Amino acid sequence: MEQAEAALVEHYPRLVRIAYLVLPPSLGRDRRVLTAHWIVQRSLPRGRTARVPGAGGAGVPVPRGSAAPGYAYVRGRVLRQALVAGLPLRRRAWPRRVQFPPLLPQVWGLRLAPRSGGADELALGRQLSALSGAARAAYVLRALEALPDAAVRQVLAGAGVADPHAALAAADGLGAPQRGTALALLESPEFDPCSLQARTTDLMRRRRHAKAAAAAAAAGLMSGTLLGLPGEGWAPAEAAAPPYTHHPATEAALDPARLQRVEPLAWRTSSRTDFSVWPARGALSGDLALLRRALTVWARPGAAVRVSATPGTPAGPPMGAPQLLFAGVVGRARVVLFHDGVRVVRYAESYEGTDGGPALDFARTDSADAATAGALLVGRGSDGIRYLTAPWVSGASARDLLEPEAEPREMRRDAHGVTEALPSPAGAGGCRSWQAMELAGDGARRLVADLGEIVPARLTWGPPPSRGDVPGAPEEARTAWARTACLLPTMRSNGVREVSTWRYTHQWLPEGNGMAAWLCTRAETWRGTGVRVLAQFQPPSPGPAAASPGVVVARSELSPACGPRDPRVLAGVLWRSRTGRWYVLAAGSADIASVRVSGGVTGSAPGSHLALPAHQGVRVRLNGRLADGTRIPALR
Numbered sequence: 001m002e003q004a005e006a007a008l009v010e011h012y013p014r015l016v017r018i019a020y021l022v023l024p025p026s027l028g029r030d031r032r033v034l035t036a037h038w039i040v041q042r043s044l045p046r047g048r049t050a051r052v053p054g055a056g057g058a059g060v061p062v063p064r065g066s067a068a069p070g071y072a073y074v075r076g077r078v079l080r081q082a083l084v085a086g087l088p089l090r091r092r093a094w095p096r097r098v099q100f101p102p103l104l105p106q107v108w109g110l111r112l113a114p115r116s117g118g119a120d121e122l123a124l125g126r127q128l129s130a131l132s133g134a135a136r137a138a139y140v141l142r143a144l145e146a147l148p149d150a151a152v153r154q155v156l157a158g159a160g161v162a163d164p165h166a167a168l169a170a171a172d173g174l175g176a177p178q179r180g181t182a183l184a185l186l187e188s189p190e191f192d193p194c195s196l197q198a199r200t201t202d203l204m205r206r207r208r209h210a211k212a213a214a215a216a217a218a219a220g221l222m223s224g225t226l227l228g229l230p231g232e233g234w235a236p237a238e239a240a241a242p243p244y245t246h247h248p249a250t251e252a253a254l255d256p257a258r259l260q261r262v263e264p265l266a267w268r269t270s271s272r273t274d275f276s277v278w279p280a281r282g283a284l285s286g287d288l289a290l291l292r293r294a295l296t297v298w299a300r301p302g303a304a305v306r307v308s309a310t311p312g313t314p315a316g317p318p319m320g321a322p323q324l325l326f327a328g329v330v331g332r333a334r335v336v337l338f339h340d341g342v343r344v345v346r347y348a349e350s351y352e353g354t355d356g357g358p359a360l361d362f363a364r365t366d367s368a369d370a371a372t373a374g375a376l377l378v379g380r381g382s383d384g385i386r387y388l389t390a391p392w393v394s395g396a397s398a399r400d401l402l403e404p405e406a407e408p409r410e411m412r413r414d415a416h417g418v419t420e421a422l423p424s425p426a427g428a429g430g431c432r433s434w435q436a437m438e439l440a441g442d443g444a445r446r447l448v449a450d451l452g453e454i455v456p457a458r459l460t461w462g463p464p465p466s467r468g469d470v471p472g473a474p475e476e477a478r479t480a481w482a483r484t485a486c487l488l489p490t491m492r493s494n495g496v497r498e499v500s501t502w503r504y505t506h507q508w509l510p511e512g513n514g515m516a517a518w519l520c521t522r523a524e525t526w527r528g529t530g531v532r533v534l535a536q537f538q539p540p541s542p543g544p545a546a547a548s549p550g551v552v553v554a555r556s557e558l559s560p561a562c563g564p565r566d567p568r569v570l571a572g573v574l575w576r577s578r579t580g581r582w583y584v585l586a587a588g589s590a591d592i593a594s595v596r597v598s599g600g601v602t603g604s605a606p607g608s609h610l611a612l613p614a615h616q617g618v619r620v621r622l623n624g625r626l627a628d629g630t631r632i633p634a635l636r
Contacts, residue, residue, distance in 0.1 A: 004044055004070035011071055013194045014144075015040045015078050020114075020193040021140045021186065022082040025129040029113040031101060033193045035085060038102035043077040072155075079137055079159035086133040110198045115619060117190030118574035118582075119537070119551045124185050127174050130430075134161045135170035142171065143182035188617050252321040254299060256291035259338075260323040267391050273370035273442065275325065275339045279391060281416040282328030284336075290327060294336040294347035297358055304357030310453055310495035312527030313343060313364040326388050328416060330379035337376060337388065342366045344376060346454050363454040364495060364526040371446055371469075372497055374439045377454050384421035385450055389413060393441040398422055401434040401449070401485035404478035408438050424450050431486035431549075438471055445471035449499075452492045457523075460500040464567045467500050476503070483538050484521055486549045491523040491532060498524045501536075502562075504569055504589045507609050511577045514540035518587040519550060520562035520569045520635075533559050535571035535635050537585070554635040561635050568592065570634045572622045574614060584620055586610040592624040592632055 008015065019036035027035065116122075128136050134156060141152045149168060156164035189195055252258045259280075267277035284290055299317040301307050309315040318340055325337040325344070329351060336347040346361040365373070374393055379386040389396055396419050397408035412420045425434045436449040436459065447470040448456035460467045461477035470477050484501050491499055501521040508515055519536040536550035553573040560566040572586035586595050588608040596604035600618035603610070608624070622634040 001045055004074050007071035008040065008044060008074050011074075012040060013192075015043070015075060016193050017186075017191060018075065018140055018144065019078050019082045021128065021144070021191055022079060022086070022133055022137045024086040024133060025125070027085075030107075030111045033112050033114070033196060034102050034105055034107065036082075036193050037105055039081045039085065040074075040078055041104070043074050043081065045073070045077075076155060076158045079155065083133045083137065083159060083161065110200060112196045112198055114192050115189040115195060115197050117185075117188045118576070118616070120576065121185055121188050121190035122551055124174075125190065131170055131174070132167070134164070134167035135173075137161070138164070138167040138171040139174060140186065144186045146183075184616065189619070249320050250299075253318040254292070254295050255321070256288045256295060258321040259291065260321055261285075262323065264391070273392065274368040274373040275344060275365055275376075276323065276341065277391075278323075278325050278339070278373075280324040280326070281388070282326040282335075283416070284327040284329065284334060285324060287327060290334055291324070291336060293349070293358075294327075294338070295322075297347060297360060298338070298345060301360055302357075306357060306359045307362075308360075309362035310364055310493070310526070311530060312495055312525070313362045315362050318345075325376070326378060326416070328378075328418070330386055330418065331381045331383070333379065335378050337378065339365070344454055346376075346378070348379075361454050365455060366526070370442050371444075372455070372458055374441070374446060374458075375437065375448060375456055377450070377456065378418060380424065381421070385424040386421055387419045387437065387456070389417045389419065389439065390441070391417070393417070393439050395440040397438040397440075399436050399438050399447065401436050401478075401481050402432075404475070404482045411437070422450075425488075431489075434485040434488065444469060447471055449488065451488065451494075451496050453495070455497075455526075457491070457496045458498045460498060461502060462500070463502050463504070464500075464562065464564045467502075480517070480519060480538070482544075483541075483548060483550045484519065484536065487521065487534060487536070487552060490534070490555075494523065494530055494532065495525045495527055496523045497526045500524070500562075504562075505587045505608060507585065507587045507611075509539065509575070509577070509585075510583050510611050511579060511581070513577050516540060516585075518571065522562040524563075530557065531559075531563070532557050533562050533635065535569060537571075537573045537575070539575070556635055559635055568632055570595070570608075570622065570624045570632050572597070572610075572620070572634060574616075574618060576616075582614045582616050582618070584610070584612045584614045584618065586622050586624075586634075588624050588632065591626060593627040595622070595624045597622050 016036045019039045020032055023032045023035055128139065131139070137159065138152055138156060141147045141155055147155065152168060153164040156167055161167055261280040262277055264279040266279065267273060270277045297305055307315060322338040322340040325339055327336045332351050333348045334351055338345040342364065344363050344365050347358060349358040350356070370392070374390045375387040377385055378388045396411045396413060398411050399408040400406060411422065422437060423433065423435045436447050437456065439446050439448065447459040449459055451457045459470050459481065461470050461473040462468050470481060480501060480503060488499065499521065501519055503517050503519050505518045506515050507518060517538040519538060521534040521536060523532045525531060533556045534552050535554040537553045538550040541548035551573065554571040561569045568589045568591065570586065570588035570592060572584060575583050575585050577583065584597055584601050586597065588595060590608060592608040594604060594606050595608060595610040597610065597612065597620040599620040601612050601614045601620050603612045624632040626632060
C-alpha cells in the first residue's frame with residue numbers, strides 16, 4: 001500500500017495523462033479531465049497492508065526513468081477503470097460507478113480543458129478518437145511508456161482486455177510510433193490534463209436555470225400553502241376546466257376535420273414563400289383516424305412516445321388547429337407532418353406495430369423563407385433518409401460534398417414530392433462521403449444537408465454581406481466545402497438553419513511551402529442564439545480536396561465574428577513546414593491593419609498576415625488592430 005501510494009504521488013501527472021488519453025473523446029474535454037483525475041485518485045489498493053503484485057521483484061514493465069515498485073500496479077488499475085468508463089451503458093448489464101460522472105473532483109461554473117496544441121496534435125487526437133479504448137491504451141503504452149509489444153500485451157491482459165493482439169493490430173493502423181515524434185506529441189499540452197485553461201460555462205443558461213429553480217421553489221411553496229388551506233382554498237368553484245374538455249381552442253386542435261389545408265397552387269400567388277403555403281399531400285391525408293391519433297399524441301404524449309425537440313423549440317400542445325402538410329406511408333412507418341406557424345411537428349408510428357411506440361419530433365421554423373423551406377425530412381431508416389420537397393421545387397439531385405468535381409445525381413420523387421432514399425451522414429461513424437441534396441426551383445439552385453433534424457440546413461458560400469448558394473458559386477466554393485464537410489458533425493442537433501463558409505484570406509507559407517487558405521464557417525440557428533463559429537486553416541493539398549480536410553484552429557459559440565454584425569475574423573495556428581521548422585502563423589480579414597503576438601513568441605507585422613519562427617508547443621496571445629487603432633481580438 002505504501003509503495004503504491006508513493007508511486008501514485010510521484011507519477012500522478014503521468015497517470016492522469018494516461019487515463020485522459022485512454023478515455024473516449026465522446027465524453028467531452030471537461031468531463032475527460034475530471035474523470036481522469038478521479039480514476040487515478042481512486043486507484044490505490046484497499047487496506048494499509050494490501051500486497052501490490054509485482055512489488056516482490058517480478059518483471060513488471062515500468063515507465064522510462066521510474067523505479068517505483070508499485071507504479072505498474074497503479075497503472076494497471078488506472079487502465080482498467082479508463083477502459084470500463086468508455087463502455088456504453090446497456091440495459092441488461094449492471095452499470096459500473098466509473099461509467100457515471102465523477103463525484104470528486106467537482107468544478108462549478110467553469111469548463112476546464114487542456115491547452116490546444118498544433119495541427120499535428122489535432123490530427124493525432126482525431127486518429128486516437130477513431131480507435132477503440134483498448135487500441136488507444138496499446139498506442140499509449142507503446143509510445144508514452146516505451147514498452148515493447150510483449151509487455152504491452154501483458155499490461156493489457158492484466159487490465160481486462162479480452163484480445164490484446166487485436167488491440168495492438170488496431171493501434172498499428174496509426175503507424176508504428178516513432179519514439180521521438182510520438183512521445184513529443186503525447187507529452188504536449190494538448191494531452192496534459194494537469195495543465196488546464198478555464199472558460200466560463202453558458203452564463204445565460206445558468207441564469208435561466210437559476211430563474212427556473214426559483215420559480216419551481218415558489219410554485220412548490222404556493223402549492224403547499226393551498227393544500228394547507230381549509231375546504232377548497234380561495235379559488236372559485238370550477239374556475240379551471242379539466243384538461244382537453246369543451247374549450248373551443250382545444251376542440252379545434254384535436255379535431256382532424258378542422259385541420260387547415262392549403263390549396264395546391266396557393267404558393268404561386270401568395271406573398272409568402274414558406275411552409276405556410278405548402279399544400280396537404282400524401283396518400284393518407286384523408287385518414288381521419290390517423291390524423292386524430294397524431295393530434296392526440298401531440299397534445300398529450302404518453303410515456304411510450306419518443307419526444308425530441310431542437311434547442312429552443314417548445315414541445316407543448318398545438319395552439320389551435322394546425323396546418324396539415326403531409327400524411328402517408330414512408331418506409332415502414334405512417335408519417336404525419338404539421339405546421340403551426342412557429343414549429344414543424346413530425347408524428348411517426350410503426351406501420352407494422354413492431355418498432356416500439358410512436359415518435360414525435362419538433363423543429364422551430366419561424367421566419368422561414370423560400371431558401372430554408374425547400375424540404376422537410378419525412379423518414380429516416382437503415383436505407384437512408386427521405387425528404388418531402390416544397391411545391392415550388394422542380395427537381396432534386398444528390399451531390400457528394402467530398403467530390404467537388406462530380407456532377408450531381410438526379411433523385412426520383414413520387415407524385416407527392418417524396419424523394420428516394422438518400423444516404424445520411426448524420427449517423428455515420430466516419431467521413432468517407434457526405435451526401436447533400438441540391439434543390440432546383442423558384443429560379444435558384446440550393447444545397448441542403450442533413451444534420452440530424454427535421455429541417456435540413458442550407459449550405460452557403462461567401463462573406464456575410466453577399467452570401468450565396470453553393471451550386472451557383474465558383475469552383476473554389478465546392479473545393480472549400482469538400483475540405484469543410486467533415487466538420488459538419490460539430491453542428492449537429494443544434495437547431496441549425498444555415499451553415500455558411502467563406503475564405504477570408506490567402507497566405508503565402510514560409511520556406512516556399514505554397515499558399516494556404518483561411519476560412520470561417522458559421523452555423524446560424526433558428527432561435528438566433530447558440531451560433532457556432534469555426535476558423536479553419538487549409539494548407540495546400542497535392543491530392544484530392546476531400547483527402548485533406550481543414551484544421552480547426554479556433555471555435556466559439558458566443559462570437560459575432562463572420563456574421564452580419566461583425567464580418568471580421570482573426571485566427572492563428574502553430575504550423576510546421578516540410579523541413580520540420582515551426583512557425584506561428586496568423587491571418588485576419590482584409591480590413592485588419594496590423595497583427596501582433598506576445599507570450600512564447602513576440603512580434604508584429606503590418607497588414608493582416610503574420611509568420612514568425614517558433615518552436616513546438618509554444619503558447620502565444622494574438623490580437624490585431626484596425627487602421628483607426630481599434631483592437632480586434634482573435635477568435636476563441
